[in-house]
Amino acid sequence: LSSGVTITDPHLPDKPIIFANPAFYSLTGYSPAEVIGKNCRFLQGPKTDPGTVQRIREAIATRRTFRENLLNYRKDGTEFWSELTVGPIFDDDGKLINFVGLQTDITERVLSGAALREAKDEAEKANRAKSEFLSRMSHELRTPMNAILGFAQVLEMNGLADQPRECVTHIHKAGTHLLALINEVLDLSGIEAGRITFSLEVVRVQDVVRECLDLIRPLAAARALQLTAPNDADAPAGAHVLADRQRFKQVVLNLLANAVKYNREGGSLQVSWREEGADRWQIRVEDTGFGIAAEELGRLFVPFERLGAELTATEGTGLGLALSKKLIEAMGGEIGVASVTGEGSTFWLKLPRSASSLQQCEAGGEATEAIAGASSGAVLYIEDNLSNLTLIEFLFSHRPRLKLFAAMQGRLGLELARQHQPDLILLDLHLPDLLGDEVLAILKNDPATKHIPVAMLTADATPGREARLLAAGADAYLTKPIDVSALLRLIEKTLAPRADQPRQTL
Numbered sequence: 001l002s003s004g005v006t007i008t009d010p011h012l013p014d015k016p017i018i019f020a021n022p023a024f025y026s027l028t029g030y031s032p033a034e035v036i037g038k039n040c041r042f043l044q045g046p047k048t049d050p051g052t053v054q055r056i057r058e059a060i061a062t063r064r065t066f067r068e069n070l071l072n073y074r075k076d077g078t079e080f081w082s083e084l085t086v087g088p089i090f091d092d093d094g095k096l097i098n099f100v101g102l103q104t105d106i107t108e109r110v111l112s113g114a115a116l117r118e119a120k121d122e123a124e125k126a127n128r129a130k131s132e133f134l135s136r137m138s139h140e141l142r143t144p145m146n147a148i149l150g151f152a153q154v155l156e157m158n159g160l161a162d163q164p165r166e167c168v169t170h171i172h173k174a175g176t177h178l179l180a181l182i183n184e185v186l187d188l189s190g191i192e193a194g195r196i197t198f199s200l201e202v203v204r205v206q207d208v209v210r211e212c213l214d215l216i217r218p219l220a221a222a223r224a225l226q227l228t229a230p231n232d233a234d235a236p237a238g239a240h241v242l243a244d245r246q247r248f249k250q251v252v253l254n255l256l257a258n259a260v261k262y263n264r265e266g267g268s269l270q271v272s273w274r275e276e277g278a279d280r281w282q283i284r285v286e287d288t289g290f291g292i293a294a295e296e297l298g299r300l301f302v303p304f305e306r307l308g309a310e311l312t313a314t315e316g317t318g319l320g321l322a323l324s325k326k327l328i329e330a331m332g333g334e335i336g337v338a339s340v341t342g343e344g345s346t347f348w349l350k351l352p353r354s355a356s357s358l359q360q361c362e363a364g365g366e367a368t369e370a371i372a373g374a375s376s377g378a379v380l381y382i383e384d385n386l387s388n389l390t391l392i393e394f395l396f397s398h399r400p401r402l403k404l405f406a407a408m409q410g411r412l413g414l415e416l417a418r419q420h421q422p423d424l425i426l427l428d429l430h431l432p433d434l435l436g437d438e439v440l441a442i443l444k445n446d447p448a449t450k451h452i453p454v455a456m457l458t459a460d461a462t463p464g465r466e467a468r469l470l471a472a473g474a475d476a477y478l479t480k481p482i483d484v485s486a487l488l489r490l491i492e493k494t495l496a497p498r499a500d501q502p503r504q505t506l
Contacts, residue, residue, distance in 0.1 A: 003023060003102045003103060003104045004020070004021065004024030004025075004026075004027045004028065004102070004103040004104075005019075005021040005023065005024060005100065005102055005103075006019065006020045006021075006024055006100070007019040007020075007098050007099070007100055007101075008039075008040070008098060008099045010060075010088075010096055010098065010099055015060070015099070016036075016037045016039060017035055017036055017037065017038055017039070017040065018036065018037075018098075019036075020032065020036070027074075027082075027103060027105055028043060028072075028074050029074040029075035029076055030075050043072040043073060043082075044070075044072060044073065045071075045072070045077075045079070047071050048071050048073075049071065052069075055068060056068060059086070060086065063088045063096060065085070065086070065087035066085070066086055066087075067084065067085045069081060069082070069083055069084070069106065070082050070084050072103075079107075080105055081105070081107045081109075081110040081111075082103045082105060082106065083104040083106045084103055085101070085102045086099055086100070086101040086102075087099070087100055148171070148175045152171045152175060153172065155168045200242050200331065201242070201243070201244070201245060201385060201388060202240050202242060202354045203241050203242075203243050203245045203248055204239065204240055205240065205273050205281060206230070206232070206235050206239060206273075208245065208249050208252055209229060209271055209273070209283070211249060212249060212252045212253045212256055213227060213229055213256070213271065216253065216256045216257060216260060219257070220260050220269060223263065223265055223266075223267075224265060224266045225266070225267055225268060225269050226268040226269070227268075227269050227270075227271075228269070228270040228271070229270070229272070230272060235273075236274060239273055239281055240353065240354050241281050241351040241352060241353055241354060242332070242351065242352045242353070242354040243331050243333075243351050244331060247327045247330075247331065248331070248351070250327065251324040251328055251335070252285075252349075254320045254321070254323075255285040255324070255347045255349075256271070258321070258347070259285050259287040259345075259347070262287065262289045262345075263287045263288060263289045264288055264289060264290070267287065267288035267289065267344075268287075269288075270284075270285075270286045270287075271284070271286075272286075275353070276350050279352060279353055280350045280351065280352060280353055281350065281351060282350045283349050283350075284346055284348045285346070285347045285348075286344065286345075286346045287344045287345055287346075288343070288344040290341070290342065290344075291339045291341040291342055291344055291345055292337070292341070293341055294339075297337060301321050301322050301324075301325045301335075302322060324349075328349050328351070331351060331352075332351070332352050333351040333352065334349065334350045335347070335348070335349040335350075376402065376495065377401075377402060377403070377422075377423035377424065377494075377495035378403040378404075378405070378420060378422040378423050378424075379396070379402060379403070379422055379423065379424045379425075379491065379495075380405055380406070380413065380416055380417055380420065380422040380424070380425045381405075381406045381407075381425075382406070382408075382409075382426070382428060382436075383406065383426070383428040383431075383457070384409065384428065384430075384431055384432055385428070389406055392406075392426070393406075395488070402495070405420065405422075408431075409431060409432060409433045410431040410432075410433050410435075410436070410438065410439040411433055413425075413431075413439060414439060414442055414443065414446075414449075417443060417452060418446070418448050421448075421449075422452060423452070423494065423495050424452070424453050424454075424455065424495065425443065425454045426455050426457050427439060427440060427455065427457065428457055428458060429456060429458040436458065436469075437468075437469060437472065440456070440472055440473060440474055441472060443473075444472070450473075453475040453494050454474050454475055455475060455476040455477070455478060455494075456474050456476070456477045456478065457478050457487075458477075458478075475494075478490065
């Protein structure tokens with residue numbers, strides 16, 4: 001791309017142009033008679049940024065080379081963006097001789113970038129609006145749907161004649177299908193809008209698979225399907241993942257339900273899991289169904305797509321796999337599929353592996369022994385996740401000198417803190433009534449509780465969140481899954497101050 005070149009004389013008043021090349025005249029539309037002897041300011045106009053112009057003047061005044069993007073105007077009044085580079089020219093003695101300027105037309109690049117940013121902003125705005133609309137509509141539709149289903153069930157129970165009963169059964173069945181669709185749309189839009197929170201914990205894969213198989217077994221039996229899964233003796237040892245247990249179960253159950261629905265009569269369904277590298281477990285659901293053509297695999301996780309629906313009379317929403325993908329990815333995992341037409345499909349998901357609570361306790365054995373007889377005091381744990389609470393209760397059950405009391409709501413936790421004045425508060429971020437940072441702010445602004453050390457226990461490991469909470473008054477920040485050794489060291493540091501000085505913060 002050729003550039004317009006100008007040379008100016010810095011020693012003449014207003015630093016006039018003494019030379020311009022043909023590319024400059026072509027770019028600007030001016031003739032030599034209209035350019036020579038003029039200052040380059042004649043190219044500027046109403047939309048030219050004054051701040052950029054000022055920086056250019058300062059660079060010229062201090063004899064520095066500079067490069068700026070500047071909006072200029074041609075002779076016919078049309079705008080163009082110029083990448084302007086100006087540098088001083090010195091003689092052998094270091095005396096300033098001239099300034100040389102290069103102007104390159106970058107209008108297309110600037111406008112393309114602006115259009116891309118505008119399109120991105122519009123797409124994000126549209127996506128937020130869609131998610132908000134779906135969420136609001138889903139909530140609004142629940143109430144009438146519950147009434148429809150409720151009265152349909154009442155009518156079914158009232159001993160209707162065969163034909164009316166069949167009609168009511170169809171109403172009930174259609175209503176149940178619609179309610180499932182509403183629930184899945186609500187979940188999907190909630191994830192897209194960032195309103196669904198996940199309570200990550202250590203989950204044993206075998207426990208979740210067993211629960212899901214118990215639920216799906218009657219459906220499989222109705223189609224004479226053979227279910228296969230590792231028993232306790234054959235299951236891979238140490239299969240624990242970091243996940244939201246309920247969401248993890250929701251995804252596995254959806255994969256199993258699909259494997260039943262789209263299988264052959266009298267076929268088989270197999271569930272297994274194995275280590276995937278050093279940091280993940282892979283869970284696999286294999287069926288002997290009709291398979292999916294390679295060109296259709298890309299549509300599997302698209303909302304409302306129901307590939308293979310023509311092979312079964314079972315109703316579906318076409319949202320299950322799309323929702324499963326969102327849930328697994330939100331928990332830091334992956335989901336995918338491999339399929340062979342006429343033979344069957346294998347759906348798999350991967351989740352981060354985690355040590356079991358027992359392994360964590362064993363790893364923290366040394367710290368446990370150090371604390372068992374050395375510390376005494378009261379600890380308040382504000383946490384609504386029962387699994388996490390159970391782990392902490394287990395740790396404290398072997399330390400009679402430590403008193404633990406818990407609250408599963410933020411407001412109750414605040415009340416207990418004021419009444420019992422614990423020596424340490426362990427605080428979760430995601431609570432059903434208040435956010436953890438709100439609870440922290442109230443504790444630190446209340447004269448009755450501001451002196452109590454507060455340690456945040458959360459699955460949110462983002463540096464920005466940690467820095468903000470520490471600045472807001474938190475004394476420590478531990479991430480889940482809970483590192484038992486780190487937690488015990490924290491308790492030791494807080495509850496076992498030196499006898500010759502007052503208690504120190506964490």
